[in-house]
Amino acid sequence: MLLTVTLNASVDKLYLLDGNTLGTVMRVKEVRNSAGGKGLNVSRVAAQLGESVTAMGFVGGHTGRYFESLVTQRGITRAFTNIAAEMRNCINCWDLSCGQSTEYLETGAPVTAEEADRFMADFAALLPSADVVAISGSLPRGIPADFYATLVRMCRDAGKLVLLDTSGASLRNALPARPDFVKPNTDEIASLLDFTPRTRAEQVETVLTLHRNGIACAALSLGAEGVLVACGQGVYQGIPPSIKPKNTVGCGDSMVAGFAVGMARGLSVTEQIRLAVAVATASALSIGTGEYAKDDLDSILPRVQIHNL
Ligand SMILES: Nc1ncnc2c1ncn2[C@@H]1O[C@H](COP(=O)(O)OP(=O)(O)OP(=O)(O)O)[C@@H](O)[C@H]1O
Ligand SMILES: [Mg+2]
Missing domain, CATH: 3.40.1190.20 (Ribokinase)
Structure with a gap:
């Protein structure tokens, strides 16, 4: 559960x-x-x-x-x-x-x-x-x-x-307790670090630093560019196929749901990333927040690219 x-x-x-x-x-x-x-x-x-x-x-x-x-x-x-x-x-x-x-x-x-x-x-x-x-x-x-x-x-x-x-002080205060997974977006990481990681190298360094500080799976979501993940197995980028989004509000929440379900099912990290990116992207194609169409998910899943950086 x-x-x-x-x-x-x-x-x-x-x-x-x-x-x-x-x-x-x-x-x-x-x-x-x-x-x-x-x-x-x-x-x-x-x-x-x-x-x-x-x-x-x-x-x-x-x-x-x-x-x-x-x-x-x-x-x-x-x-x-x-x-x-x-x-x-x-x-x-x-x-x-x-x-x-x-x-x-x-x-x-x-x-x-x-x-x-x-x-x-x-x-x-x-x-x-x-x-x-x-x-x-x-x-x-x-x-x-x-x-x-x-x-x-x-x-x-x-x-x-x-x-x-979460974001701001609630995130900063909870990091020392070492949650297994966090997923700030670009704005949230900027307010956490007082610095905006813009280049891919800076973004990778950011997730690696979170991981080295005790977050087993540290993710940075990048909207249409997908997600960067640093974990015990290495650093990965999950890249969604190109879509015409209808409503991107709550896509990050759909991504968290994908990771949570992937973890509950004991999927490998790369399969967690595939599920998370696919369901987040499918939810960008749905008008409602926190919902997706199953056909969109099924068609996106095989088109998510996973790169080991
Ligand atoms: N325009 C888009 N095209 C394809 N996929 C998208 C797009 N926008 C979001 N996504 C998918 O949703 C994921 C999370 O998006 P984003 O980084 O915007 O999350 P967020 O800012 O935390 O969102 P929120 O807090 O509103 O739920 C992305 O990693 C990607 O997989
Ligand atoms: Mg979010």
């Missing part, structure tokens, strides 16, 4: 509009509501890949109950921790006339110390039945900065593989 952790989940509202002008009344053509948060994207993609998933995180209030009603995909078990405050909404206004999107992200209510403790107890109870754990996204207010480091240590102590996909 893959255990996913999304502490800062939300109800995501996608507004489809014919034009979006500030300071006027806008009529929304269509509304699509979904259970949002990076770990929910990971959960949906991993479940679609056939893995059994248990999704954890905080939910609260009426919005929290509505959120849970949106987590209906087969293969996902809900194991959220209830909090008193109302859960947040995130609104994405998608202007169909030009393809531009404008996002309004609520900060979310703070989590209390007692609620954080309750989550820890829930996590400790579920951890023994997990094969792999994937922790994604930002920390809600009220949660201590070393929370991810604590979760990662619990996973390592229990002998469970743990993937961590």
